[in-house]
Amino acid sequence: MTMMSLVRTLTLLAASSSAFQTTRSVIKMSASGPKNIVVIGGGVQGTSVAFQIAESTSLPAGSTITILEANKIASAASGKGGGFMARQWGDGGPTQTLHELAFDMYEELCPKLGVESYRKLPVLSVSPGGNKKGKQDNKSKNKQLSDIFPTWLDGSIGRVSPLGFGDDTAQVTPKEFVEKMLEYVNQPDKPGVKVVIGKCTGIECTDGDDGEKVVTAVTYQDGEEEEEKVLNADDVIVSAGPWTCQAEKWFDGAIQLPMEGVKSTSIVWKPPTGDDTVDATALFCGEDNRFGTHLEVYPRPDGTVYICGIGGSDYITTSELQDSAFLFDCPPKDDRVEAAASAFQMMSDTYSTRGELAKTQACMRPCPPDAKPYMGRVPGYSGAYINGGHNCWGIAWAPASGKAIAELVLEGESRSVDLRPFNPARYTSQGRGGRGRKKKGLSVGEQW
Ligand SMILES: Cc1cc2nc3c(=O)[nH]c(=O)nc-3n(C[C@H](O)[C@H](O)[C@H](O)COP(=O)(O)OP(=O)(O)OC[C@H]3O[C@@H](n4cnc5c(N)ncnc54)[C@H](O)[C@@H]3O)c2cc1C
Structure with missing residues (x-):
């Protein structure tokens, strides 16, 4: 599971109804x-x-x-x-x-x-299945979720549970x-x-x-x-x-x-040959050690399926970013594309037999310590x-x-x-010592 999906999943559990704060930062206007x-x-x-x-x-x-x-x-x-x-x-x-x-x-x-491209959509948590290939009737096996179970999730999968029914989860x-x-x-x-x-x-x-x-x-x-x-x-x-x-x-x-750029590969599938629409349920998948992936799967209203959580991210330092690293060219990693495609095709017989990649790409997540x-x-x-x-x-x-x-x-x-x-100046008086995930004594947020 990526930090991204781990955090998203953990923070779902910790979700709080706390009202947003209205305290004001008052500043003189000219x-x-x-x-x-x-x-x-x-x-x-x-x-x-x-x-x-x-x-x-x-x-x-x-x-x-x-x-x-x-x-x-x-x-x-x-x-x-x-x-x-x-x-x-x-x-x-x-x-x-x-x-x-x-x-x-x-x-x-x-x-x-x-x-x-905006819509609300339900979300399932899916753990990896075994190595048996071929079409599976997963929908019937998960009758209690049949309303939100996507037909394309018809390959080898493990346990499935709902993370949202589409009230407070959406995509754009x-x-x-x-x-x-x-x-x-x-x-x-x-x-x-x-x-x-x-x-x-x-x-x-x-x-x-x-x-x-x-x-x-x-x-x-x-x-x-x-x-x-x-x-x-x-x-x-x-x-x-x-x-x-x-x-x-x-x-x-x-x-x-201080900033770290977490550079990750992502892929986009074309609609499966012969299909006009693709069922709109997002997946957060557990760590799949066979492929080193923890896929996040987002079907989009145009019939494509976007996938990240592919693993093998690179960590780009502040000084590299200051030198404009990956500003004009940010190539995907071929081995991660292959791993993500294989992991997804294992879960989806539809995409295993009728899937074709539309796009492979990479980009950076901007991460303060x-x-x-x-x-x-x-x-x-x-x-x-x-x-x-x-x-x-x-x-x-x-x-x-x-x-x-x-x-x-x-x-x-x-x-x-x-x-x-x-406050963007919160690291200014402290200098840059102790950056990153190992920093002690600092209240780290939902990313790590
Ligand atoms: C694989 C992946 C999946 C993600 N999925 C989600 C998701 O599902 N939901 C979500 O909320 N977030 C997601 N994120 C995070 C999200 O994409 C980023 O947090 C967000 O796009 C950051 O937006 P931004 O405008 O700050 O930065 P960017 O999109 O990086 O834009 C910065 C812009 O500044 C320009 N720029 C840089 N330097 C200069 C300069 N010197 N002069 C002029 N222009 C400059 C760049 O060219 C660039 O266009 C994901 C990130 C990744 C990597």
Whole structure:
């Protein structure tokens, strides 16, 4: 079982009904004329921040909103992640609000934006079976689950139990959600969000009256030309997934953002030959030692099946990410593709006999040491914010983190989410010692 699925499963058990906190982080706002707002990173998180800013009634008239994206919109994990979400699968800690608020926001936003890949779906836990190949009538053997038992789960499987009946578990294909947010805010009657393709290289500031640095611009390279270009900015939000740690340099070391990129392979199956639809039940599979997998299986409304939890992930360090590791090219591992395909075909005679892979890919999960996202202001800077490191729930939480950061930028405080546990400066005074899963004395969150 991956950390991702282990955590998701464990936190389901620990699900708490604790109401989200309303404590406010109060920050002084300056006068509000039109603003130039730049979001660095066009993944689901950065786009959600830009979308929520564009939709806010607190956005001063005449403001501009720009996403600066190094590669393509949703080209990293936000185009290649699973898109699973679960309202109650938090651990009852600070991120619980993100789970609940975002889940409810997705339900409202997706019909409004015309997102076709969003739907609620049931979830089963499945343990591996024996080595006997061939079609099995698993549905009849699991009569009590027949309403949610997918017909394609017709191979060798072990014990099956329900993890959800589709009330508080859902899915979205993240790339579609990102694209639809941009389409929506770029309609003629909306403020609009411009996308500039270029890699951020720095943030320019002047000295403010009270000793703070004041953001004035973002510098970037557009890949084609060597020359550095400039975007004027009153506010900049760094939302660059695992590469958010590059901001340490942009803010002259005023903030430390330790980050690990967990690089994992995923695969997508075409609809089985001859089938128009594929039963919509997600699977969380137990560790299968024959293949080194712990599959997470997500059938999508377009008839494809997305699979991650393939095992054999690589752990990319902060300094490698600061050097832009895997920013433009993030290849899958062939041996993990083979292992995942074999493990799934063992469970599904349908895919064993009629399955064909549509896509193999890899992407990175952005992981701060304590598994909590970095969300908030950069200390000592006016107009500088971080929104990154949302680990295995970055898609599920995106609407809520976008809303919280939009409130912080435009209103000076987040009304929707208590941002104090996510203070991006929480590692700054402590330095970087003791990073990672072995860190003692730190309250680790739901990732590990
Ligand atoms: C295999 C896998 C499956 C997953 N499944 C799920 C799931 O089912 N549910 C869920 O909620 N989450 C899931 N996740 C996690 C989720 O995908 C991520 O948390 C989320 O996509 C992070 O979004 P992001 O916008 O912060 O980062 P990213 O999607 O990584 O986007 C960051 C963007 O910033 C850009 N960028 C980087 N550096 C610069 C720079 N210097 N200048 C300009 N732009 C820059 C990049 O090009 C990129 O487009 C999964 C992750 C993996 C790896």
